Amino acid sequence: MKDLNDPEVNSEFARSKALAKEKGTAPGIDPETGERAAVTYRQLYNETGDESTAAEIFNEVARAGGYGNVGLDQALDVRSLKKSSEAHRQSAKSGVDFNTGRELDKFGKRHHEQAAQHQDNLVNAVGEALERLKKG
């Protein structure tokens, strides 16, 4: 019997897992959009077929995105950077701080614009690090 309180059975998480399985999507790749949402060493190895290249790309992505020296057995949430950039941009545009819900003054809006730009730079740097996969 399915446990309705079990998030691995009855949640968006479970449904997304099931969809990825149904479509045969690789881990970290969005089954609906094909976007790379996470980077794992295992998946990089599957794509490159080479341990040292996979490790190099993983570490380069970790450096580029400000993840820190994360171990190869952990994953890097690439989507988090983009979401953070969008949140800052939305705050700057709407004039409401997404952290506090308070109205922003000119200084606050500028802060969020700069933060969005900074996050965009990280997104681009991660994208460039992943370009190596296409080059082989």
Add this chain to the structure above:
Amino acid sequence: MAGTALNFDATKITNNYGWFWVGLATPGAGSRITLFTDGTPDATANPSAKHLGHTTDGWEMTAKKTTEDQNLDEVVVPIDTVITALDVGLAANLAQTQDVTGVLQHLISGFGTYSTAAGYEQITLGITTITYLGVALIFPTKADATKFMIYNLYKAVNDSGLANQIKRKGLGNNPVAFKGYGITSRAAVDQCGNFWKQI
């Protein structure tokens, strides 16, 4: 003249349980882990996430600093203090202690190795490499059940080993304490984890 508002707010009192996840991806600089609207981790951004199931008494989050006071001979009280350590952890008594694949294998980093084949799943005991996990405790806010609070440790390991009680009276359980470690090359203010609330 006006007085100052009091801060009594019953909608900010926790009265619900949380979901504890291991195997989460690390968020990038200035970011937070990606969640779905129902509070579960985004399965694509967190491809290895696993939920650790029921507990007997819920979860407890702790973050405790240790300080060392600085004194001068001429002054009887400390004149300053410095932080010498920060201990961050998430602890509970796990109830699903017969789930080797889904629960126990995530508690044995450094001293146990999980394997499975036709007809069995096992943990062999002996020294092995310590592997760290991204973990998070996620629970709904009282004021709005579609918004969540999140305690996320980027690099954690269960520090209390296995202490699995097998008994007929009361619930068998296994106490766990996930201890947070620092990722040295992240920004200094964000090396261990974060605690955030959706608004």
